[in-house]
Amino acid sequence: MRALIRxxxxxxxxxxxxHPKKWGEVELKLWALAERGRWAASVSLLLLSLITIFTGASLTALVEHHWDMAMEMWLPSYAFFLLTVCYVQLDLIAIRRGRSxxxxxxxxxxxxxxxQTHADESKATSATTAQLSRNVERLSEALITYAQFGVSRKAGPRAALLTQCVGMSHRLENEFEACLRDRSHATALAEHIVGLIDTLGRQEPLNMVPPGESTAADSVSVEAPLPWRMVLGHVLAFLTGVGLVAGFKALGLSAEYLVLLAPLIYLVVQIPYLATGGVPIALRHVPGLATPPSEPGSENEPQVSGADTSAAAPPPLVPVSRRHD
Incomplete structure (x- = not known):
């Protein structure tokens, strides 16, 4: 980090x-430590996964019963590799949010x-332009993450900070577009970044841009929250289905009985969705037999006040929870 600051x-x-009055060495050291730990864990886990999948593939190719060995060795090792990659990506997201x-x-x-590299005429190439573009995009992404997870979880401060961060992001993007027309505008882009560092060093994040350049909170495109209840419902439904199949197999029932019991299996698998409050779309909007299908996007059109729409909507067959995650 000292080398990066120099x-x-x-x-x-x-x-x-x-120069900025305060470089934020503490934050930079925290990021360096987090990146170092994440890199060490990621490399070690990925190496272990690659060794496991290579061993499973080798054993599968050497034995005579390839399919049986693939089910017992190669497929589990490949699943372990996929889960490791998923963990590495989730760890990266967690570090960026936790250390925003x-x-x-x-x-x-x-x-x-x-x-500075892009502004130097002797060093400016298409690679430096692409590098500057990636850095500006990453800084904009970091600002949005900081607005959502870096200060407060309350709606008021997050909305106010989000308008400032998006305004600063728009300013940086406009300056970068100006750099594409005239490379000398890289100096103005650097001045905006120095102002951003000074503002964060004073711990005054609501002074990034003047009020006139801030963006309304309702027009900001932010990262949608993960539908954890729906994810949990999918996992529980999968485990329920596997448990039913394993139970039928333990009872000695053949595959023909599974076809006959398909409606029962379908109903039992829907229980986790109802228990977690994440009802699938297929159950949330049940089509009416006597009602023609609605136009796509008609749900988003404003309704005329005073119109009686209760008679046109079919009664829901499943109670839907209106809670928001």
Whole structure:
């Protein structure tokens, strides 16, 4: 991190821009430690997964009963590899959310270095342009993550901070587009980033941009929350279905009975969805027999006040929970 700060200071000296009053060394050290730990865990787990899947594939190819060995060795090892990759991606998301102030600081300092490289006529190439584009996009993403997870979980502060972060993101994107027309605008882009670092160093995140440049909270496209209840419902439904099949197999029933009991299996599998409050779309909107299908997108059209729409809507067959995650 000290080397990155020295590189950023040299970039500002080359652009003729004043240095930030506070670089945020603590946040940068936290990000460096988090990245180092994540990299070590990711590499070790992926190596273990690759060794496991290679061993399973080798044993499958060496034995005579390939299909039986594939079911017992190769497929489980491949499933272990997929779960490891999923874990690595979730760990990256968790680090960016949990260390969102450090994520913003690191992305900002890295973008300063990219600005100086792009502004230098002797170094500017298509690769430096692409690198600056990636850094600006990453900084914008870090700002949105910081607004959602870096200060408060309350709706009021998050909405106010989100307008500021999106306004700063739009300012950075506009300056980058200006750099594509005139490379000298990289200096203005670096000045905005220095102002951002100073604002975060003073712990005044609501002063990133003037009020006129902030964006309304309702027009901001933010990351949608993960539907944990629906995910849990899918997992429980899968386990319920596997348990039913295993139970039928333990009772000595053949596959023909499973076909006859398909309606019962379908109803039992729907129980986890109802228990978690995440009702599938197929059960949430049951089509009416006497009612023609609605136009696609008619659900989003505003209804005329005073119109009686209760008679046209078919009664729901399954009670739907109106709670929001």
């Amino acid at each position: 590189e950023a200071e040299g970039a500002l000296n080359g652009l003729g821009i004043r 102030p450090a994520y913003v600081q690191w992305a900002a300092v890295s973008t300063l270095v990219a600005c």
